[in-house]
Amino acid sequence: MNSQVPTSKNRNYDSQAIARHYRYRPWQAWMRALTVIWFFSGFIINLKLDEWRGLSEQNKFKRASELRQLLTRLGPTFIKVGQALSTRPDLIRQDFLNELVKLQDQLPAFDSELAYRIISSELGSPISEIFSELSPQPVAAASLGQVYRGRLHSGEEVAVKVQRPNLRPILSLDLYLMRWGASWLSPWLPLNLGHDLTLIVDEFGTKLFEEIDYLNEASNAEKFADNFRNSSQVKVPVIYWRYTSYRVLTLEWINGFKLTDTASIRASGLDPEEIIKIGVTSGLQQLLEHGFFHADPHPGNLFAMPDGRMAYIDFGMMDQLEESNKESLVDAIVHLVNKEYDELAEDYVRLGFLTPDIDIRPIAPALERVWGNAIGKNVGDFNFKTITDEYSKLMYEFPFRVPAKFALIIRSLITQEGIALSLNREFKIIEIAYPYIARRLLTGESPELRRRLLNVLFKDGKFQWQRLENLIEIARADSSFDVLPTAQLGFQFLLSEEGKFLRRQLLIALTEDDRLHTAEVESLWNLIKEDLKPARLLDVAFGALADFSREGFAAVLPSFTANS
Numbered sequence: 001m002n003s004q005v006p007t008s009k010n011r012n013y014d015s016q017a018i019a020r021h022y023r024y025r026p027w028q029a030w031m032r033a034l035t036v037i038w039f040f041s042g043f044i045i046n047l048k049l050d051e052w053r054g055l056s057e058q059n060k061f062k063r064a065s066e067l068r069q070l071l072t073r074l075g076p077t078f079i080k081v082g083q084a085l086s087t088r089p090d091l092i093r094q095d096f097l098n099e100l101v102k103l104q105d106q107l108p109a110f111d112s113e114l115a116y117r118i119i120s121s122e123l124g125s126p127i128s129e130i131f132s133e134l135s136p137q138p139v140a141a142a143s144l145g146q147v148y149r150g151r152l153h154s155g156e157e158v159a160v161k162v163q164r165p166n167l168r169p170i171l172s173l174d175l176y177l178m179r180w181g182a183s184w185l186s187p188w189l190p191l192n193l194g195h196d197l198t199l200i201v202d203e204f205g206t207k208l209f210e211e212i213d214y215l216n217e218a219s220n221a222e223k224f225a226d227n228f229r230n231s232s233q234v235k236v237p238v239i240y241w242r243y244t245s246y247r248v249l250t251l252e253w254i255n256g257f258k259l260t261d262t263a264s265i266r267a268s269g270l271d272p273e274e275i276i277k278i279g280v281t282s283g284l285q286q287l288l289e290h291g292f293f294h295a296d297p298h299p300g301n302l303f304a305m306p307d308g309r310m311a312y313i314d315f316g317m318m319d320q321l322e323e324s325n326k327e328s329l330v331d332a333i334v335h336l337v338n339k340e341y342d343e344l345a346e347d348y349v350r351l352g353f354l355t356p357d358i359d360i361r362p363i364a365p366a367l368e369r370v371w372g373n374a375i376g377k378n379v380g381d382f383n384f385k386t387i388t389d390e391y392s393k394l395m396y397e398f399p400f401r402v403p404a405k406f407a408l409i410i411r412s413l414i415t416q417e418g419i420a421l422s423l424n425r426e427f428k429i430i431e432i433a434y435p436y437i438a439r440r441l442l443t444g445e446s447p448e449l450r451r452r453l454l455n456v457l458f459k460d461g462k463f464q465w466q467r468l469e470n471l472i473e474i475a476r477a478d479s480s481f482d483v484l485p486t487a488q489l490g491f492q493f494l495l496s497e498e499g500k501f502l503r504r505q506l507l508i509a510l511t512e513d514d515r516l517h518t519a520e521v522e523s524l525w526n527l528i529k530e531d532l533k534p535a536r537l538l539d540v541a542f543g544a545l546a547d548f549s550r551e552g553f554a555a556v557l558p559s560f561t562a563n564s
């Protein structure tokens with residue numbers, strides 16, 4: 001097979017260039033197409049035979065396992081398709097889904113002699129000049145590449161990831177065939193996906209080509225590391241750019257235990273609770289703060305380090321979440337906490353799960369049912385697996401669809417929850433996630449978050465005392481949450497120019513309906529008074545005031561009095 005498949009700049013996925021290439025090599029396309037058709041027709045015939053003989057139910061697990069093996073034998077593109085479909089309960093039936101989730105991309109390793117030759121030619125030097133040691137066999141083999149353990153002459157221990165040979169031509173040919181198949185199938189499929197199937201293939205191809213570009217993975221790792229630069233809990237391996245190319249990635253070796261290796265984690269005296277907490281909190285930070293998230297956090301890609309930190313590896317599949325989506329997500333969570341299902345349905349429209357033309361009135365009660373079932377009597381009973389199963393049922397009733405980006409997020413959340421459950425059977429994701437969100441809202445470090453908090457606290461122009469109480473109560477479920485610094489931030493905000501609106505609204509709220517709302521204030525006070533011991537309170541008050549200049553007061557006080 002010709003390895004010089006043209007793509008734009010010979011790097012990015014370009015469906016037109018690939019199509020031009022194979023138009024002049026139809027025999028290659030036909031050979032591969034026949035192989036794929038041969039494999040799939042055997043599988044489909046078996047499914048049909050089961051149906052005719054009434055054995056579908058009896059054989060369903062066997063067939064699901066055959067599907068996984070079939071995809072594995074068809075190679076990297078199909079394994080990746082299987083992995084992508086494993087996140088789509090809206091498209092794939094449950095028994096197949098359970099099997100696809102198992103696609104661990106465990107392929108036989110390719111020859112190490114060839115891998116060594118690739119490393120040497122990509123990096124432009126003999127192996128012995130680059131590494132003082134390099135393992136003779138790979139330590140891991142995956143669908144797209146394999147990894148060696150080595151040491152640089154300067155002494156640093158490294159992981160060297162080498163791409164499978166001829167990967168790009170193999171992926172290009174399969175993507176070409178898939179695209180061709182998609183254009184034929186599109187008109188016949190009764191899918192209400194609202195998409196042209198070829199666009200889906202193109203999006204998949206673009207992601208896959210990004211994933212096999214190790215220079216891109218290296219930049220992702222650095223961006224991710226930069227987002228966590230102030231974290232003492234998250235570790236990202238250093239990239240050795242001098243020894244990195246399109247097909248070879250050299251990065252710091254991580255000494256630690258994979259999160260799959262729960263026995264070693266326990267034996268080493270590490271606290272699984274702490275690791276879980278870092279995992280969930282850093283996952284939420286990626287989604288709701290950085291908007292740049294690791295889309296493949298399976299337990300093999302996460303390490304517990306002996307010093308208590310958690311390390312991420314494998315930055316080939318990352319995704320970006322726009323500001324508006326981040327905000328809508330926070331909204332959705334807040335609406336959930338407050339059991340406001342009408343608003344939640346609107347959040348789904350904004351996030352793309354429902355199209356704007358849909359009548360959302362019947363959806364709100366259905367959502368209430370789903371969340372009521374999933375949460376049960378107690379918020380702590382919630383888990384993502386139950387909720388996605390409930391949603392899968394809802395998808396038959398209402399035209400829900402899962403935007404590709406959220407399919408990745410949902411998979412990532414379920415995986416993280418699964419990892420946490422393997423470390424602690426009693427784990428409740430919500431016990432960490434809710435306080436994190438409540439804390440973020442209350443501390444409102446950024447203007448967007450402060451705006452969000454205001455949106456939460458006011459409904460139809462009215463101050464929602466109950467919501468503030470809910471938030472404080474939830475935030476306090478986390479032992480690291482301290483009311484005082486938050487109160488200090490709130491106090492500073494209230495006195496600032498930006499807090500003008502809140503000052504006025506608070507005064508209106510306090511005197512609403514021509515009465516002083518002392519009962520609400522009292523119940524808030526009861527909630528936080530334990531934390532507000534006089535000595536600490538004074539410290540904080542001085543701290544807040546010290547940051548505030550005399551001019552600051554002069555600017556604020558008149559408006560305070562004017563507004564009141």
Ligand SMILES: Nc1ncnc2c1ncn2[C@@H]1O[C@H](COP(=O)(O)OP(=O)(O)OP(=O)(O)O)[C@@H](O)[C@H]1O
Pocket residue numbers: 104105139140141142143144145146147159161237251252253254255296300301313314315316
């Ligand atoms: N920096 C590292 N330190 C220690 N081990 C590593 C490192 N990088 C990779 N590995 C090992 O190699 C394995 C495969 O690496 P990686 O996940 O980056 O490859 P991949 O081809 O993207 O695989 P997958 O698709 O399965 O995630 C990891 O599970 C881990 O065992």
